[in-house]
Amino acid sequence: MIHAVMKTDTTPILTVESLGIRRSERWLFRDLSFELSAGEILQIVGLNGSGKTSLLRTLCGLLGKIEGDIHWHEQDEVINLPLFMGHLPAVKGELSVLENLKYHPLNGEFSSEQEIQSAINEVNLGFYTYTAARHLSAGQVRRVGLARLLLSKTNCWILDEPFTSLDVDGCKWLEFKMTEFVEQGGSVIITSHQKIHLQQEPTILELIQAQGALC
Numbered sequence: 001m002i003h004a005v006m007k008t009d010t011t012p013i014l015t016v017e018s019l020g021i022r023r024s025e026r027w028l029f030r031d032l033s034f035e036l037s038a039g040e041i042l043q044i045v046g047l048n049g050s051g052k053t054s055l056l057r058t059l060c061g062l063l064g065k066i067e068g069d070i071h072w073h074e075q076d077e078v079i080n081l082p083l084f085m086g087h088l089p090a091v092k093g094e095l096s097v098l099e100n101l102k103y104h105p106l107n108g109e110f111s112s113e114q115e116i117q118s119a120i121n122e123v124n125l126g127f128y129t130y131t132a133a134r135h136l137s138a139g140q141v142r143r144v145g146l147a148r149l150l151l152s153k154t155n156c157w158i159l160d161e162p163f164t165s166l167d168v169d170g171c172k173w174l175e176f177k178m179t180e181f182v183e184q185g186g187s188v189i190i191t192s193h194q195k196i197h198l199q200q201e202p203t204i205l206e207l208i209q210a211q212g213a214l215c
Contacts (some may be wrong), residue, residue, distance in 0.1 A: 089145030093134030
C-alpha cells in the first residue's frame with residue numbers, strides 16, 4: 001500500500017542552497033547545498049551534535065532556517081510535502097492503535113478506517129487494533145508510527161533513526177518498504193546509526209560541524 005507516484009526522470013524534488021543552522025551561539029553547519037531527485041535515497045551522517053535531526057526538522061518546516069534556501073519543487077502542479085517520522089514515534093499512549101492513526105492527519109488528509117486497518121495488519125499489529133498504545137512494547141509503538149508511512153500520500157519520506165526499537169524482522173520489513181517506495185518513484189532522506197541494507201545504495205551526505213562561535 002505505497003502511494004508514491006511513478007517517476008522515471010531525475011528531476012529534483014528538493015533543492016537546498018547554502019543552508020546554515022545554528023544552536024544557541026554556535027553554528028551546527030553552514031553553506032550546505034544539495035539536491036534530492038525522485039527515486040533517490042539520501043542518508044545523512046555525522047557525529048553526534050552535528051545537526052542531523054535539526055536538518056531533517058528544518059527541511060520539514062518544523063524549525064526555522066537561519067540562512068540559505070530550501071525549495072520543494074512542484075510535480076504535476078502539486079508542491080511536494082514530505083512525511084516526517086522523528087526519533088520519537090509521536091504515538092499517544094491513551095489512544096488505541098486505531099485511534100492514533102485515525103485522528104492523525106497526514107499532510108492534512110485523513111485515511112479511511114479500511115486503509116488504516118490494512119496498514120495496521122501490514123505492520124503486524126492486527127491483534128492490537130483496539131489496544132491502548134501505553135500497553136504496547138517500544139517496538140510495537142514504533143510500528144504504529146511506521147504504519148503512517150503506508151497511509152501517507154507523499155513522494156518523500158524523511159526518517160530520523162526509524163530502526164530504533166525494531167527487531168530483526170521489523171528492520172527487514174522497513175528496508176523492504178523503503179526499497180519498494182523508491183522503486184515506485186518515491187524519495188527518502190534518512191539518518192541511521194546502523195548500516196542500511198537496500199538494493200539501491202544510498203547517497204551519503206556528511207555533516208561537518210562548523211568551527212567557531214556565531215559572529
